[in-house]
Amino acid sequence: MRVAILGVGLIGGSVGLAARQRLGAFVTGHDPDPEAMRVGLDVGALDAAGTLAEAVADADVAVVGAPVGRIPEVVEAVLRHAGPDTIVTDVGSAKGAIVAAVDDRRFVGGHPLAGAETAGVRHAREDLFAGAPWYLTPRSGSSGVVFERLTRFLAGLGARPQAIEAATHDRLMASISHVPHVIANVLVAQAAVVLADDGTLPATGPSFRDATRVAGANTTMWTDIYLANRDALVDRLDDVVHRLQTVRADLVAGDAAAIAGWNDAARADREALLAVGLAGGTAPxxxxxxxxxxxxxxxxxxxxxxxxxxxxxxxxxxxxxxxxxxxxxxxxxxxxxxxxxxxxxxxxxxxxxxxx
Missing domain, CATH: 3.30.70.260 (ACT domain)
Structure with missing residues (x-):
């Protein structure tokens, strides 16, 4: 098997490591940054590196790990150089615009729910996708053969492929990933105002540290993500604002029963979400x-x-x-x-x- 990685970062490099070690694949790579390709070779994520056309030549599977805003153009370039039987996918965390822009039977959009606080191919791991959901967003006319081959490839990397509509994916990611990043940024900005006003700030507890762990994440990447998924993100932020306004009104009214019910509902919702997350892939x-x-x-x-x-x-x-x-x-x-x-x-x- 020959695998092409277009965008040699943490995700692309981890795909390369997993493909080489788990599937015995020969992995070629391309990245606009020559240093990323050099490091990819050094850490064993790549067997060879070159131009996009060289990387894609004779590939069975091509994985595009470019910044999400550039994925459609990179996918189109890959498809121009790819063979008729090459499977092309991406790892972008916003899917709607990508799926709408690319109409080719060889392409199925994808997004692994895996990552780390560290970025770059130097931090790539062969086991990054072990047991991780990997969303796939086929179009209604997607080739069954392509979907089957891609599913088997991703399962071979250790991931758990799952099909989902692109619009549903983007709404879900806005809720569980993108909104939390926005709120983390807001929380640290709010605390910084207190520090500026008072000159001192007590030692923060674990709640604040946990809630703000992702604040200020990679600016280039996250600006791209926010804008790529802006419609779903704005919709979810509007919902957050509405929920905050409801809690605010209950606080102003001193409605203890409403506040208690709100808190109890949050506990039940969290338990239900955890149950779903922990159940996946454990049964025979x-x-x-x-x-x-x-x-x-x-x-x-x-x-x-x-x-x-x-x-x-x-x-x-x-x-x-x-x-x-x-x-x-x-x-x-x-x-x-x-x-x-x-x-x-x-x-x-x-x-x-x-x-x-």
């Missing part, structure tokens, strides 16, 4: 076999239906019929979600076998 797997017609987008439809329900596909294989008019998709999902997965797939008008 179950195989489902789905009979599908040979039409564009059918595999993407299945993957999106399961992804929307939070059901991870651990592995996937496609077996076309002799006449290539139909085929069978074998899916491996968590055993405790297999019955629900079968119901969802059957709801698409497809025949399912293997459900408990």
């Amino acid at each position: 797997s179950c195989e489902l076999r789905v009979a599908v017609p040979n039409r564009p987008g059918v595999v993407a439809d299945v993957a999106l239906a399961l992804g929307h329900a939070g059901i991870n596909i651990h592995d996937m294989t496609l077996s076309p019929s002799d006449d290539e008019r139909t085929g069978e998709v074998a899916l491996w999902v968590d055993a405790d979600g297999a019955s629900r997965a079968a119901e969802l797939v059957a709801g698409l008008g497809l025949r399912v076998e293997g459900a408990p």
Whole structure:
């Protein structure tokens, strides 16, 4: 297997390390910064480095790790140089604009939920994606073969691929990642005003440290992310403002019952979110076999239906019929979600076998 990395940073470098060590891949790389390529070679993330065209030549999979605002143009450049069977994906944390800009059967947008406080390929890790969700955002007409091959590649890196609509992804990321960064910046600015006014500031407790850990994160990268996902981010910030105004009104009114209910609801919501996060990928797997017609987008439809329900596909294989008019998709999902997965797939008008 040959893998091309376009953008040799923490994520791209970690893809390279994992692909080399876990899949035995030959990894080529390109980055506008020659130093990034040199370090990538030094740390073993790359076997070779060169121009974009050289890196992409003969690649089975090309992973674009450019800044999110530049991803569409880099993906288009990769597609121009890539072969007809090359799978192209990206790792950007905002997907709507990228998916809308790129219309090519070889491309499926992606976003691994993995990272570190340190940046750069020097900090790349082979195990960065181990057990981590990796969102995929196929279009309705995405090639089933491409989606299957990409899913198997990402699973080979140790990740847990999950299909999701681009708009849903961006709204989710705004809620769980981008808004927290905005609020962290606001909190440290507020505390800094107190320091400026009073000249002293007591030692901060763990709540403040934890809530502001991401404040002032990489300016270039995060300015790009905020703007790339601005529509969803503004929508979620409006919701935050509304919720803060509600709490403010309860405080002004001295409504202890409302404040207590608000706090209890937050605890319950957090417990529910933690339960979802801790449950993923822990159950034994179950195989489902789905009979599908040979039409564009059918595999993407299945993957999106399961992804929307939070059901991870651990592995996937496609077996076309002799006449290539139909085929069978074998899916491996968590055993405790297999019955629900079968119901969802059957709801698409497809025949399912293997459900408990």
